[in-house]
Amino acid sequence: xxxxxxxxxxxxxxxxxxxxxxxxxxxxxxxxxxxxxxxxxxxxxxxxxxxxxxxxxxxxxxxxxxxxxxxxxxxxxxxxxxxxxxxxxxxxxxxxxxxxxxxxxxxxxxxxxxxxxxxxxxxxxxxxxxxxxxxxxxxxxxxxxxxxxxxxxxxxxxxxxxxxxxxxxxxxxxxxxxxxxxxxxxxxxxxxxxxxxxxxxxxxxxxxxxxxxxxxxxxxxxxxxxxxxxxxxxxxxxxxxxxxxxxxxxxxxxxxxxxxxxxxxxxxxxxxxxxxxxxxxxxxxxxxxxxxxxxxxxxxxxxxxxxxxxxxxxxxxxxxxxxxxxxxxxxxxxxxxxxxxxxxxxxxxxxxxxxxxxxxxxxxxxxxxxxxxxxxxxxxxxxxxxxxxxxxxxxxxxxxxxxxxxxxxxxxxxxxxxxxxxxxxxxxxxxxxxxxxxxxxxxxxxxxxxxxxxxxxxxxxxxxxxxxxxxxxxxxxxxxxxxxxxxxxxxxxxxxxxxxxxxxxxxxxxxxxxxxxxxxxxxxxxxxxxxxxxxxxxxxxxxxxxxxxxxxxxxxxxxxxxxxxxxxxxxxxxxxxxxxxxxxxxxxxxxxxxxxxxxxxxxxxxxxxxxxxxxxxxxxxxxxxxxxxxxxxxxxxxxxxxxxxxxxxxxxxxxxxxxxxxxxxxxxxxxxxxxxxxxxxxxxxxxxxxxxxxxxxxxxxxxxxxxxxxxxxxxxxxxxxxxxxxxx
Amino acid sequence: xxxxxxxxxxxxxxxxxxxxxxxxxxxxxxxxxxxxxxxxxxxxxxxxxxxxxxxxxxxxxxxxxxxxxxxxxxxxxxxxxxxxxxxxxxxxxxxxxxxxxxxxxxxxxxxxxxxxxxxxxxxxxxxxxxxxxxxxxxxxxxxxxxxxxxxxxxxxxxxxxxxxxxxxxxxxxxxxxxxxxxxxxxxxxxxxxxxxxxxxxxxxxxxxxxxxxxxxxxxxxxxxxxxxxxxxxxxxxxx
Numbered sequence: 001x002x003x004x005x006x007x008x009x010x011x012x013x014x015x016x017x018x019x020x021x022x023x024x025x026x027x028x029x030x031x032x033x034x035x036x037x038x039x040x041x042x043x044x045x046x047x048x049x050x051x052x053x054x055x056x057x058x059x060x061x062x063x064x065x066x067x068x069x070x071x072x073x074x075x076x077x078x079x080x081x082x083x084x085x086x087x088x089x090x091x092x093x094x095x096x097x098x099x100x101x102x103x104x105x106x107x108x109x110x111x112x113x114x115x116x117x118x119x120x121x122x123x124x125x126x127x128x129x130x131x132x133x134x135x136x137x138x139x140x141x142x143x144x145x146x147x148x149x150x151x152x153x154x155x156x157x158x159x160x161x162x163x164x165x166x167x168x169x170x171x172x173x174x175x176x177x178x179x180x181x182x183x184x185x186x187x188x189x190x191x192x193x194x195x196x197x198x199x200x201x202x203x204x205x206x207x208x209x210x211x212x213x214x215x216x217x218x219x220x221x222x223x224x225x226x227x228x229x230x231x232x233x234x235x236x237x238x239x240x241x242x243x244x245x246x247x248x249x250x251x252x253x254x255x256x257x258x259x260x261x262x263x264x265x266x267x268x269x270x271x272x273x274x275x276x277x278x279x280x281x282x283x284x285x286x287x288x289x290x291x292x293x294x295x296x297x298x299x300x301x302x303x304x305x306x307x308x309x310x311x312x313x314x315x316x317x318x319x320x321x322x323x324x325x326x327x328x329x330x331x332x333x334x335x336x337x338x339x340x341x342x343x344x345x346x347x348x349x350x351x352x353x354x355x356x357x358x359x360x361x362x363x364x365x366x367x368x369x370x371x372x373x374x375x376x377x378x379x380x381x382x383x384x385x386x387x388x389x390x391x392x393x394x395x396x397x398x399x400x401x402x403x404x405x406x407x408x409x410x411x412x413x414x415x416x417x418x419x420x421x422x423x424x425x426x427x428x429x430x431x432x433x434x435x436x437x438x439x440x441x442x443x444x445x446x447x448x449x450x451x452x453x454x455x456x457x458x459x460x461x462x463x464x465x466x467x468x469x470x471x472x473x474x475x476x477x478x479x480x481x482x483x484x485x486x487x488x489x490x491x492x493x494x495x496x497x498x499x500x501x502x503x504x505x506x507x508x509x510x511x512x513x514x515x516x517x518x519x520x521x522x523x524x525x526x527x528x529x530x531x532x533x534x535x536x537x538x539x540x541x542x543x544x545x546x547x548x549x550x551x552x553x554x555x556x557x558x559x560x561x562x563x564x565x566x567x568x569x570x571x572x573x574x575x576x577x578x579x580x581x582x583x584x585x586x587x588x589x590x591x592x593x594x595x596x597x598x599x600x601x602x603x604x605x606x607x608x609x610x611x612x613x614x615x616x617x618x619x620x621x622x623x624x625x626x627x628x629x630x631x632x633x634x635x636x637x638x639x640x641x642x643x644x645x646x647x648x649x650x651x652x653x654x655x656x657x658x659x660x661x662x663x664x665x666x667x668x669x670x671x672x673x674x675x676x677x678x679x680x681x682x683x684x685x686x687x688x689x690x691x692x693x694x695x696x697x698x699x700x701x702x703x704x705x706x707x708x709x710x711x712x713x714x715x716x717x718x719x720x721x722x723x724x725x726x727x728x
Numbered sequence: 729x730x731x732x733x734x735x736x737x738x739x740x741x742x743x744x745x746x747x748x749x750x751x752x753x754x755x756x757x758x759x760x761x762x763x764x765x766x767x768x769x770x771x772x773x774x775x776x777x778x779x780x781x782x783x784x785x786x787x788x789x790x791x792x793x794x795x796x797x798x799x800x801x802x803x804x805x806x807x808x809x810x811x812x813x814x815x816x817x818x819x820x821x822x823x824x825x826x827x828x829x830x831x832x833x834x835x836x837x838x839x840x841x842x843x844x845x846x847x848x849x850x851x852x853x854x855x856x857x858x859x860x861x862x863x864x865x866x867x868x869x870x871x872x873x874x875x876x877x878x879x880x881x882x883x884x885x886x887x888x889x890x891x892x893x894x895x896x897x898x899x900x901x902x903x904x905x906x907x908x909x910x911x912x913x914x915x916x917x918x919x920x921x922x923x924x925x926x927x928x929x930x931x932x933x934x935x936x937x938x939x940x941x942x943x944x945x946x947x948x949x950x951x952x953x954x955x956x957x958x959x960x961x962x963x964x965x966x967x
Contacts, residue, residue, distance in 0.1 A: 024826055026856045031943060082824070094861030095827065097953075101896050101944050102857070188947035189930050 024090050027080035030102050035181055036076045038099075039064060040083040040109035058312060058394035060108060060127070062403055063173045065392070066436035069405055070596050075105070075177060085109050088147030091130050093139045096146075100136040105180030107132060108173070126151040129176050133183040175204030192679045199636035199676040283339040283346075285493065286480040287328060287473065290352040291360035294368055295377045295480075297345030301536040302385035302529050304338065304346045305369065306331045307362060309402075310392040322447045323393065324350055325454035330389060330522065332457055332491075333515050336506035337526040337566070339486050341533040341559055350476075362390050362407070370411055380411045383539055385532030387525055393442070401579060402442045404521050407434035408528045410535060416682065417610055421649045422696060424689040427682045428610070428646050430603050431639030435596035437521040438578040446518060453508040453515070460502040464490035471500055518577065523570035524601050530563025531608055560608050567605045571626075574598075599630035599640060606643055610650065617655025624648050638677035641669050642686055649690070663694050664712055667719065684723070691720035809843040817847055820859060830858050834866035842877050844870060849881045853897045864900045871908040879910035887916045894944040895936070899957055906961030914965055920958060927951050 027038055042057045064077045085091065091099075091107075099107070107130040115124045128149040135146025150172070182197030284297045296303035309323040331348035338344045351360040366388060368376035380386045391404035409415070415430040461470040464487050473479055481493040481501070489507040507515070516522055537555040574597065606623040609615050624647035631640045645666050670687040673680060694708060694716050708716065767775075819825070820833040834851065837844045848870070851863035871878035885893050885901040893901075902920075905913040926935055929948075936946050 023824075024858070025824060026858045030856065033945060090827070092827070092861070094864070095857050098857035098860055098896065101894075101950065103945070184949070187949035187952070189949075190947075 023082060023084040024086070024095075025080070025083045027078060027083055029076075029078040029080070030099065030104060032076060032078070034074055034076055034103060035184065036078055036102070036104045037064065037067070037177060038078050038080050038083075038104055038107040040080045040085060040107065042110040042112065043084045044112050057110075060110065060173075062392060062394055062401075062436075062439070064108075065405065066403075066594065067173050067177055069407070069434045069436055070174070070432065075181065083109070085128060085130075088128065088130065088149060091135055091147050093136065096130070096132055096136045096139070099132045100184070103184065104132045105184050106130065106173075106177050124151060129172075131176055131180040131183070133180055133187060137183070137187065172204075175201050178204060192677075196636070196677050203634065203636045283335065283342065283344050283483040284481065285331065285335045285346045285348075285483065285491075286478065287331065287348045288476060288478050289347055289349050289480075290478070291349045291365060292352050293375055293377055294347070294349055294365050296347060296369055296380050296386065298378045298381050298384075299343075300345040300384070301343040302338075302341070302387065302532045303344070303380065304331070304334050304387045304389065304525065304529055305349060305365065306334070306347070307349050307360060307365060307388070307390035308351050309390070309404075312393065312395045322450055326393075326450050328454055329450060329457065329515055330519070332504070332506040333522055334389075334525055334529075335483065336486060336489065336491055337522070338529045338533075339483055339491070340562060341530050341555065343537075344529060344533060362388055362405070366407070382412050383410060383536060385410050385529070385536050387529055387532065389525055391437075393447075400442045400444070400447070401439040402519070403439040404437040404519060405434070406437065406521065406525060406528070408532060409433055410532060410539075413535075413539070415535075415607075417607055419610060419646060419650060421646075421653050421689075422693050424693045424696075426646050426649065426686050426689050428607075428643045428686075429639050429682050430600075430607065431634075431637045431643075432596055432600050432603075435600045436594050437524075438574060438594045438597050440518065440577040441579050442518060442577075446513070449513045450515075453513075456508055457505050460493070460500045460504055462502055464488065464492070464503045464505075466505060468503075470502070473504070474499065517573075520570055520573035520576055521597075523566045523573065524604075527563045527566030527568075527570065527601070527608075528604050530559050530566060531604055531611075534559045534563065534608075534611060557612065560611055564605060564608045567601050567608065570601055571605070574601075595630075595633040599634050599637070602626040602630045603640065603643060606647060610646070615650065615654060617651045620647050620651035620654060624651060635672075636676045638673035638680040638683045641673035641676075642680070642683045645669050645673075645686065645690070649693075663708065664715075666690060667694070667716060671719075684726075688720065688723045691716050691723065695720065806843060809840050813837055813840055813844065813847060820851060820862065825858055827858050827862070830862035831865055834859075834862040835869055838866035838870040841870070842874060845877055845881060849885070852900055853885070853893050860896065860900065864904060867904055868907055871904065875908040875910065876912075879905060879908055879912055882908075882910060883913050883916050886913065886920055889939050891938055891941050894941040895939075895946040895950045895954065896944050898940065899950075899954055902954070902957045902961045906957070906964040909965055911965060913961070917958065917962055917965070920954075924951060924955050924958065 027040075030036065030038065039060060042060070068075060068077050085107075109128045111126045111128075113124050113126075115122050126149050128147070130147040132146070138146060178197045178201035182194045182201055185191075185194035185197060188194075284300065286295060286297075289295055291307065294305065296305065306327045308327045311323040327350075328348050331346050335344075335346035338346065349360065349365065353359055364373070364375075366386075367373035369380050369386060371379045386409055388407040389404060391402065393400055393402050395401075415433060416427050417429075418425065418427045420426070456466065458473040459466075459470040460473060461468045479495060479499050480497070481495045481499070483491050484494050485492040486506075487503075489505060490503050491506045492503050493501060495501045534555045537559075602623075606627055609619050609623040612619075624644055627640060627644045627647060631637070631644060634640055648666060667687070667690060670683055670690060673683040674687065677683070695713065816833050816837045820830055820837070825833075834848065837848060845867070848863045848867050851859050852867065855861075855863055867878055882901045882905045886898055886905065904910075905917075923935075923939065927933060927948075933946065933948070933951075936951070940946050
């Protein structure tokens with residue numbers, strides 16, 4: 001009886017606490033395996049409507065999309081509907097212990113409010129973070145540092161750019177996520193993986209000029225630094241945030257014939273086009289392909305697949321169609337641009353979720369196209385290239401921001417490059433093959449231009465002239481075609497399976513408006529497609545390859561020239577219209593929250609340079625300088641440092657006079673790469689090769705490289721002995 | 729001659745008479761004839777049985793009835809408990825549950841006493857980040873008054889090696905066993921320490937695979953937390 005009384009008293013005491021203001025509900029997806037980030041609802045406090053809610057939600061989602069693409073480890077981002085933590089105090093030890101056990105590394109929530117201060121009204125947006133592993137393990141501290149709120153305040157909503165910067169947490173999110181994941185992995189004694197994440201976090205904090213956090217992280221790093229496991233490095237493959245609400249195309253073409261193709265006919269057409277590509281090295285396109293059953297031209301060396309851009313629902317039903325129209329314009333623009341490479345395909349997907357299809361997400365499409373999941377009609381063949389383009393439009397005050405995401409790969413192939421310098425083997429690897437582009441400001445008039453241009457390009461003319469008779473591209477019907485010719489901005493298409501054929505205007509360039517100027521990243525897509533085209537065409541045939549191992553024949557140096565030119569164009573123009581969130585540091589003007597948008601194109605450009613057997617020393621030095629700038633943005637990237645070393649070695653070999661006067665910094669560079677990422681096998685092998693090269697007899701290597709002092713030779717010899725002791 | 733024979737017969741008869749007399753004297757006095765007024769125990773018992781039987785039947789019947797009534801009442805109470813707890817169990821499983829409401833509900837369930845142990849252990853084993861801590865707290869409260877009843881299922885949890893429970897449930901069970909000073913868990917504690925000792929590095933985690941429900945994967949951090957909880961439980965339980 002006494003016990004019942006005690007328990008009832010406790011229950012009553014709990015009940016007497018009254019209805020909880022904080023609605024910390026369970027998050028259903030938390031039981032899924034793998035590292036996770038939880039994004040809770042964005043709450044509005046004070047009752048007054050705040051335009052920050054949508055802004056904050058959109059920005060956080062965009063930031064998390066970027067994080068998912070670029071994290072470097074598989075991190076799932078889960079939306080936790082109706083979960084509204086009131087404050088960091090809501091994250092009690094038992095709750096955080098559970099979250100920590102379920103591999104949640106970060107939880108993010110936000111509140112907005114209008115506040116009065118000094119007689120003026122301010123909009124306040126607060127973003128709360130819980131770094132779950134830190135919160136749990138440091139709970140005994142007086143002020144556990146793992147949970148905190150970052151408040152931001154703005155006086156008005158008149159300056160959207162300011163607001164975007166105000167709430168943009170891309171850099172912070174990356175830093176928090178890396179810190180949480182690193183801590184979690186270190187606790188699980190996965191030291192190498194932990195080290196990579198903590199190095200990344202340290203870099204991010206330094207970039208944000210938060211020296212205190214950087215120092216604390218450095219302290220956290222030291223115990224992990226002493227332990228090395230030689231487990232294989234997990235490669236990042238998965239991604240992505242679902243484009244939401246993309247609508248089907250319903251209008252915008254001139255009246256005319258609308259031939260309908262049946263699915264079977266579409267498949268036959270795809271097979272035919274694929275065979276044609278394989279045998280003729282042609283180009284092909286496909287529009288209105290359902291996202292739930294994506295296709296590629298399996299005979300093509302490289303396919304570019306464009307997903308519908310997601311748009312905010314508040315733009316209205318008509319405006320939502322812009323997402324699909326924008327993807328269609330991107331597909332045609334890219335097809336026109338990459339046709340010169342030969343043996344390429346470009347596919348535009350449409351969201352058919354409303355018609356019984358599955359969710360149109362990049363990860364789902366990628367899994368299907370790589371045969372990791374059923375559902376694709378035609379898949380990417382072994383060794384063939386794929387470029388995936390998707391993005392989102394999101395609102396920021398009165399302005400709209402457009403952000404694209406790019407991922408590229410060759411199926412079943414690592415993006416590595418081998419080179420020999422003075423008889424010593426070296427290799428480099430791309431540090432990332434997916435990144436978020438810098439958001440760009442677009443206006444409603446830009447979206448109107450998209451709709452207008454879409455209408456003009458969705459007409460198949462009898463001649464490459466808009467005044468010539470034409471008929472519309474079938475609405476909502478898949479239309480695969482191969483490209484017979486390109487003339488100016490026009491493509492002559494031959495429809496497969498009985499569809500219409502003729503000329504389509506692929507690009508509508510006007511002085512006032514051009515898709516390319518609004519989306520400079522399309523130049524990068526063009527460039528990376530050329531790079532992949534070259535790699536696929538020059539790869540050694542593997543057992544089990546298709547009969548046409550080199551679709552379209554072996555590409556020449558012209559492909560590399562075109563790819564380099566396109567990437568250079570991106571590097572010149574990427575700042576156009578970009579909204580760069582100030583990270584508060586010197587790196588902000590150069591990178592903002594999207595350092596990979598600079599680093600990845602620089603790496604691909606460097607690879608293109610290295611692919612040339614006759615690369616000039618000057619070109620190699622320039623590429624090395626660009627990579628060094630990327631290293632400054634991402635000092636934790638072992639692959640970037642590795643690439644920098646190889647470029648300098650190749651430059652030294654190509655132009656001995658321009659060789660670095662001191663070779664030891666190259667050793668130091670590779671040591672720094674390995675310090676950040678001990679399991680980076682290419683950096684390890686390169687360091688061994690470099691040591692051997694430096695110790696080589698005079699004349700066997702560029703003279704200025706082998707000119708070492710006795711002390712330097714001893715040090716290099718010790719390094720080599722240590723490396724040989726590791727085996728492998 | 730004949731007188732001599734007569735004398736002999738007379739002696740024989742006299743001797744026989746004497747012998748009979750001695751025998752009779754030796755055997756004592758001849759039994760007295762029964763007294764019609766005196767009654768033995770059996771007679772009394774036989775007399776009492778008709779009187780006692782209704783009393784005994786009455787007492788036994790009363791006892792049986794009381795036992796039956798109590799059993800019936802217990803069943804009714806059990807049913808009532810189930811009925812009463814049902815809504816509370818629905819409440820704690822509701823989608824909109826918060827930490828505060830979950831704890832209040834769990835403690836109310838705990839107020840039902842022993843019948844609440846099963847449902848609370850189930851919530852402990854299957855709950856999420858909101859419900860599991862609430863169930864643990866409620867079991868702790870229940871254990872304040874009926875530690876033995878709470879300890880029994882806890883020992884069952886930590887002794888299970890068939891992957892029925894997640895390592896988080898094992899952790900909670902050890903925490904509760906320590907808090908409630910479950911003496912019956914000492915043997916299990918020794919076995920558990922041996923199990924954890926066998927996992928010294930990540931490559932030995934496979935040894936725990938059959939032990940824990942894989943829905944919450946165990947890693948070296950989990951092992952560390954379990955070890956710490958085990959040490960704490962050992963300190964609380966004493967040698």
